[in-house]
Amino acid sequence: MSEVRNAMASYIKQVHKTKRPVIITQHGKGVAVLLSASEFEAMQKKMELLSDVQSSLNQLAKGEGILHQEAKDKLLKRVPQCR
Template sequence: MKVELVTTLKRQATKILADLHETKEPVLITEHGQPSAYLVDVDDYELMQNRLAVLEGIARGEMAVMENRTFSQQEAIDKMSKWLK
């Protein structure tokens, strides 16, 4: 992963963004020697957000199973039938 100072980002934003789009490699921006932000390609960011949404759905499903909040197949069909018409 590439690391850049915030002052470098201010001075060379166009170049840093061009490199980011070309390599698709995230850039860690630091301020005063500390991590401050990541720059990521838009397509990569959207892919990460979609994956996160899927993982959150899986986690909700796992929690429902652990809490015994599940339905039989027939109960699910009956509850979904109003949307499937």
């Protein structure tokens, strides 16, 4: 951890340059991850999308889904400029 404190600016530059996270370890075990704000936001969006997909799959498994054409019709009614 003391190495991280002393080299934080260097790690931030590395994350920004490589677009890859840096794993921070303590006693040989990963305890934290340093990544760029833009990468974090992108990851959050992906997780939200995957959560939505999982919710949709769960609804379909329960028979709560609707046909593609019905979904398309509902969407087009809500967003008329897409016609």
